[in-house]
Amino acid sequence: MTQAPTAAVLLIGNEVLSGRTKDKNLGFIADYLAALGIDLMEARVVADDEADIVAAVNALRARYTYVFTTGGIGPTHDDITADCMARAFGVGISHHPEAVAILTAYFKEMGREANEARLRMARIPDGATLINNPVSRAPGFRIGNVFVMAGVPRIMQAMMDALAPQLVRGEVVQSVTIEYLGGEGDVAKPLGAVQDQFTDVTIGSYPFEHTTGFATNLVLRARDRVLLEEAVKAVEAMAESLRVAGKNRGWRRV
Amino acid sequence: MTQAPTAAVLLIGNEVLSGRTKDKNLGFIADYLAALGIDLMEARVVADDEADIVAAVNALRARYTYVFTTGGIGPTHDDITADCMARAFGVGISHHPEAVAILTAYFKEMGREANEARLRMARIPDGATLINNPVSRAPGFRIGNVFVMAGVPRIMQAMMDALAPQLVRGEVVQSVTIEYLGGEGDVAKPLGAVQDQFTDVTIGSYPFEHTTGFATNLVLRARDRVLLEEAVKAVEAMAESLRVAGKNRGWRRV
Numbered sequence: 351m352t353q354a355p356t357a358a359v360l361l362i363g364n365e366v367l368s369g370r371t372k373d374k375n376l377g378f379i380a381d382y383l384a385a386l387g388i389d390l391m392e393a394r395v396v397a398d399d400e401a402d403i404v405a406a407v408n409a410l411r412a413r414y415t416y417v418f419t420t421g422g423i424g425p426t427h428d429d430i431t432a433d434c435m436a437r438a439f440g441v442g443i444s445h446h447p448e449a450v451a452i453l454t455a456y457f458k459e460m461g462r463e464a465n466e467a468r469l470r471m472a473r474i475p476d477g478a479t480l481i482n483n484p485v486s487r488a489p490g491f492r493i494g495n496v497f498v499m500a501g502v503p504r505i506m507q508a509m510m511d512a513l514a515p516q517l518v519r520g521e522v523v524q525s526v527t528i529e530y531l532g533g534e535g536d537v538a539k540p541l542g543a544v545q546d547q548f549t550d551v552t553i554g555s556y557p558f559e560h561t562t563g564f565a566t567n568l569v570l571r572a573r574d575r576v577l578l579e580e581a582v583k584a585v586e587a588m589a590e591s592l593r594v595a596g597k598n599r600g601w602r603r604v
Numbered sequence: 605m606t607q608a609p610t611a612a613v614l615l616i617g618n619e620v621l622s623g624r625t626k627d628k629n630l631g632f633i634a635d636y637l638a639a640l641g642i643d644l645m646e647a648r649v650v651a652d653d654e655a656d657i658v659a660a661v662n663a664l665r666a667r668y669t670y671v672f673t674t675g676g677i678g679p680t681h682d683d684i685t686a687d688c689m690a691r692a693f694g695v696g697i698s699h700h701p702e703a704v705a706i707l708t709a710y711f712k713e714m715g716r717e718a719n720e721a722r723l724r725m726a727r728i729p730d731g732a733t734l735i736n737n738p739v740s741r742a743p744g745f746r747i748g749n750v751f752v753m754a755g756v757p758r759i760m761q762a763m764m765d766a767l768a769p770q771l772v773r774g775e776v777v778q779s780v781t782i783e784y785l786g787g788e789g790d791v792a793k794p795l796g797a798v799q800d801q802f803t804d805v806t807i808g809s810y811p812f813e814h815t816t817g818f819a820t821n822l823v824l825r826a827r828d829r830v831l832l833e834e835a836v837k838a839v840e841a842m843a844e845s846l847r848v849a850g851k852n853r854g855w856r857r858v
Contacts, residue, residue: 363808363810364806364808364825365810366630366631366634367634367644367646367647368634368644368777368779368780369631369634369637369644369823369857370637370640370810370823371810372628372631373627373630373631374626374676376620376627376649377620377623377626377627380620380622380623381620381623382621383622384622390621390622391621391622391651391656392621392648392649392650392651392656393620393621393648393649394646394647394648394649395630395646395647395648396646397645397646398808402645402646424792424811425788425789425790425792425810426788426791426795426796426809427792427794427795427800427807428799428807428808428809429809429852430632430748457789462787462789462790463789463790465789465790465793466793467788467789467792467793467796468787470792470793471789474629486818502811502812504813523622525622527833533716534678534679534680534721535679535711535716535717535719535721535722535725536717536719537680537718537722538679538680538681538721538722538724539719539720539721541680541681542680542681542721545682546681552618553654553681553682554617554618554619554679554682555678555683555853556619556624556625557678557681558756558757559758564740569619571618571622571626577725588636590649
């Protein structure tokens with residue numbers, strides 16, 4: 351099987367770190383990439399600081415197939431992402447003719463002045479290609495394996511749709527959840543034995559509070575459906591034998 | 605003025621990266637640290653992978669006053685955080701007598717077997733001190749400048765309360781928001797001028813869709829209240845002159 355593409359997310363902006371904004375972009379991108387069979391391996395949140403942004407994007411782009419950034423591409427002084435990407439890639443930055451045309455037409459349509467600040471959003475690192483923004487037009491861009499998007503969720507989401515056709519997809523990871531009505535402590539040892547038996551299936555245990563008491567979701571993930579089903583059957587057999595032994599209050603595949 | 609303490613958050617777990625779980629811990633910790641005057645500088649999300657966890661915690665603990673981790677301290681095979689912390693600090697790991705006592709008493713009270721898996725939660729890196737868990741008893745721990753907490757939000761939140769008295773606090777950053785009913789493009793240049801004038805105030809611009817059209821929140825942040833108020837007054841004067849010039853639909857301090 352060919353290796354699945356990998357990815358990292360880099361959220362840029364003081365507002366997430368200060369607590370002012372509760373990030374919703376990471377969860378959206380995680381779901382989006384999962385549906386494309388791309389493995390999200392890591393995420394980072396950094397402030398609007400040039401050195402931090404450059405260091406993070408260089409670390410991530412060297413390691414993963416793709417990097418997706420959000421935030422910092424507006425017209426104000428705190429929007430420094432485009433300059434940081436140019437510096438990270440060691441290229442220049444200038445007004446991109448196509449971006450200028452898109453923005454000029456939009457501002458005219460909206461009756462807004464195409465001032466210096468607004469046209470700052472057309473400054474794109476040399477060699478980058480634009481990502482269409484159907485919401486507010488100011489484009490994102492792709493440079494190398496890095497996709498640079500807006501931070502406003504609705505715009506970022508539209509940009510993901512726009513750039514998705516460029517992505518190499520992997521086989522989608524299949525997932526099955528067993529809702530297990532019992533303590534993690536009783537299931538841990540036999541579950542570990544199932545994990546040891548099925549090394550190509552990733553098994554996670556996520557405790558939660560059920561109305562009947564402590565419970566845990568046993569989540570099995572694999573690209574191979576047949577193998578996954580074998581592992582699920584092994585977990586179900588384990589859960590059932592623990593139920594018979596009075597160690598849980600029931601279980602079900604959800 | 606003494607330098608404020610700094611911090612990083614490290615979220616550990618496949619479930620956030622797979623999209624299965626939408627993280628709520630980062631926002632909570634960000635708010636919590638802001639209220640203590642501790643500057644959250646960076647956050648990372650890594651998978652349940654030993655090398656990745658060790659590398660991340662070592663990078664972060666070298667750079668910031670404190671590191672707060674969540675996730676991976678339960679009894680199942682995918683809970684590897686304690687071992688990773690021992691490896692990151694180059695120390696051994698063993699059953700901590702106090703943790704064993706806490707857990708044994710709890711399991712007895714709950715009528716649960718104090719089995720090997722459950723007592724795995726008492727394995728604590730050598731030299732670490734415990735963080736009390738009033739919800740489900742299995743403790744977190746502090747090693748060096750790293751605080752290791754559970755991933756379940758309610759437990760993590762209780763652990764933050766338990767560990768907070770150990771933290772050196774900073775002066776709290778004060779924040780004022782001006783809701784500006786107009787496009788970012790018109791405010792960008794004069795706002796940048798205010799930022800240049802007040803280099804010790806951090807000014808951010810966060811666009812959003814208001815019922816009346818495009819709008820932006822202008823957020824000013826500083827530790828010095830007097831300086832902050834001067835900068836706010838400068839932004840208000842700027843907003844008012846733009847309003848008089850017909851460049852916005854109004855503004856207000858919120």
